Amino acid sequence: MRSDIEGIINHDLNLISNWSKQWLVKLKPNKTEFLYFSLRTDNIIPKRYYENTLINLVSDHKHLGVTLSNNGQWKTHIEKSNVLSSVSNVLSLMRKLEYTLNRVSLNQIYMLYVRPLLE
Numbered sequence: 001m002r003s004d005i006e007g008i009i010n011h012d013l014n015l016i017s018n019w020s021k022q023w024l025v026k027l028k029p030n031k032t033e034f035l036y037f038s039l040r041t042d043n044i045i046p047k048r049y050y051e052n053t054l055i056n057l058v059s060d061h062k063h064l065g066v067t068l069s070n071n072g073q074w075k076t077h078i079e080k081s082n083v084l085s086s087v088s089n090v091l092s093l094m095r096k097l098e099y100t101l102n103r104v105s106l107n108q109i110y111m112l113y114v115r116p117l118l119e
Contacts, residue, residue, distance in 0.1 A: 006046040013050045029053035035061045037070055083117050090114050 029050040067077035
């Protein structure tokens, strides 16, 4: 099973390498990360090489503002993306402006800065 997955991954990485050379796109394997999603506990991680460089295995990766975790849970996203501290900072600022701004303005600040973070 492991050799099958390894073969498929390395074959696809070879295709990506060929594509990048054809289109003159320089990819840096030392900056590339490998995130292995699995519910299995045997921890058989396939070896993966891009242009003879072993790709670094990570347990989580931030992509477009969302932290993906190898176990599929959101705990890392909530902790690492500092959602709670970001929301706390905005709410603290809103408390300071409570008597300066009207209710409509405070509501707009909430809708623009707090709600998207929570959603």
